[in-house]
Amino acid sequence: MSRRMSSAVSLALAGGLAVTGVAAGAAPAAVAAPAVSAAGTGETPVGALAWTRVSKKTPNRSYWNTAEDLRVGNEGGTQGLSRAYLTLDTTALRGATVSRATFRITNTGSASCTGRPVELWSVGAVSAQTTWKLQPAKGIRLATVTDAKGSEGCAAGDLEFDATALVKEAAAASRTSVTVGLFASDESDASAWKRFAPTSAKLETTIGRPAPPVISSPEFPDASNGVPAVTGKARTPGTFTFGTGGAGNIEKTVYWSDFDPRQVTVTPGANAVITPTGSGPHMIYAYSVDRAGQRSDQAVYRFWALGNGGVRDAAGDLNGDGLRDLWTLDADGRLRFSAGRADGTFAAPVDGGASFAPGSRIAAGGDWGEDGYNDLLVLETVEGLGAKQIRVLPNTGLGAVRPHDGMVLSVFESDPVQGNDHWSDAQDIVDAGDLGGDGEPDLLVKQGAKLWAYTGSRSGYLDMNGAPVLVGDGGWDAVSVIVPGDTDGDGATDLWVRDDASGDLFAVRGAKDAAGRFDPTGWATAEHVKIGSGLGRAAYPTLVSAGDLDRDGRADLAAVGADGKAVWFRATASGIEATPRPIG
Secondary structure, eight states, rough: OOOOOOOOEEEEEESSSSSEEOOOEEEOOTTTOOOOOTTTTTTOOOOOOEEEEEEEETTTTHHHHOOOOOEEEEOOOTTTTEEEEEEEEEEGTTTTTTTEEEEEEEEESSSSSEEEEEEEEEEEOOOTTHHHHHTOEEEEEEEEEEESSSBBBBOEEEEEEEHHHHHHHHHTTTTTTEEEEEEEEEEETTTTOOHHHHHHHHEEEEEOOOOOOOEEOOOOOOTTOOSSSSOOOOTEEEEEEETTTTTTTTOOOOEEESSSSOOOOEOOEEEEEEESSSEEEEEEEEEETTOOBBBBBOOOOOOEBBOOTOOOOTTTTTTSSSSSSEEEETTSEEEEOOOBBSSSOOOOEEEEEEOOOTEEEEOOOOSSSSOOOEEEEEEEEEETOOOOEEEEBOOOOSBBGGGGGOOOBOSSSTTTTTSSSOOOOOEEEEEESSSSSSSSOEEEETTTEEEEEEOOTTTTTTTTSSSOEEEESSSSGEEEEEEOOOOSSSOOOOOEETTTOOOOOOEEOBOTTSSBBTTTTTHHHHOOEEOOOOOOOOTTSEEEEEEOSSSSOOOEEEEOOOOEEEEOOEEEEHHHEESSEEOO
């Protein structure tokens, strides 16, 4: 940086005084270039950008960047009373969190070795026009040092002044320089004068971490000492405030949570609406960043969200509002969540938090994790193996999923010939609801011409509660299967079957065995009753059991078209309407 200072320098001084000046002129060639860095960071301290002194004996003379020592105090005789000023570079400190700043300068001469007080003040800007008659205004006294060096019996040495208040304010305000003045405390005392080497001046600064955020929430109070007497419920939004702890130079606050790892940036002191997705203990994490890019320690806020008393969400309800919702895949394999409305329409699809490879199939299953939320089932090919697997991806409770917390389903009997794993080469999976009435989510697997029914288990083993049942062997490869539930009120789960080629949709009634238990093999021999048409696989590659979307007591049908857009078809007393309705 050049010492030619041709721009206006404005400095707001501690104590509220603001001064503005113009500095101009060139430093002598013997002056070394200043270091732009801060002590405490392993770098070189900052030197003086410029300096001058003023003399009462020569009130109109400028000593701008003089090669002589700076004189301070009353030397009497031909020198008389002098004062010294130095401009220090704070560019590298802009926006930093300054914890301490020390101004150090070598005292090369004193009247004696008896200590006399000398003061460091914040002052206005100086320039080549600065003289005794044109001195900068004083701001505040920063420090007083009582010492003496550079006389007979005491060698020259540094004097240290605490400049923290000035430099901290300048850094917070992102100022590029500060100017200080050296004054004898008693300017009439001829034994208190001192001389200083201007090129020895250093500003040593310790940069600390900014203050961590102070987090609070009226809806979800601090739970560090146990569950609060009053706190909010899971899936209910709360306002969280990220205070600055009184710090004035914070540029931003970054936060995330144990239930949402995405980092969100907010302005210092701002509020954020956060919705805890599950019941029980939760944590919000946050840190501050000051304007110099320094990061604070991490703050952790602990709170508690109440649950729903163990009540599971109704089938198809993916966000806890009691309405049927939909998960679909867009053309790029990204999961999309469409929240249902009470009038049979849907909100615009939003991101569901996961992507899947081409050819993956999904189904909105039941509660596989015992948190009361309906989870997502995914049939996908394992990269490098060619075989397929079924994963359960937990629902956050708000319609998105947590792919990193997924569970791969398995079986005890996994022999490829005699075992119970029939999805390694399957084409589709279907959420079957709770076929057996045991409270466990069940599943259909379409393996070529075969259709298998599995009794689910939250252990992740699908043959723990019995081997899979072969619903039928033959013809299932030519159809798509949907499970709308019990559509006729006889207590048995019914099936919808779409002829993929013709696009006709058929209802297949479920049946119970002699003991009154549901028997999925009854679907193989039951009559097929046509209830819809125009739903060919080419036009609608994916059909979804949507449940009762318009709350008229009948199960409706949803589909994803060849264009990747989701639609639904309303059910009537005579069947499924042919006119698609947009979702979102």
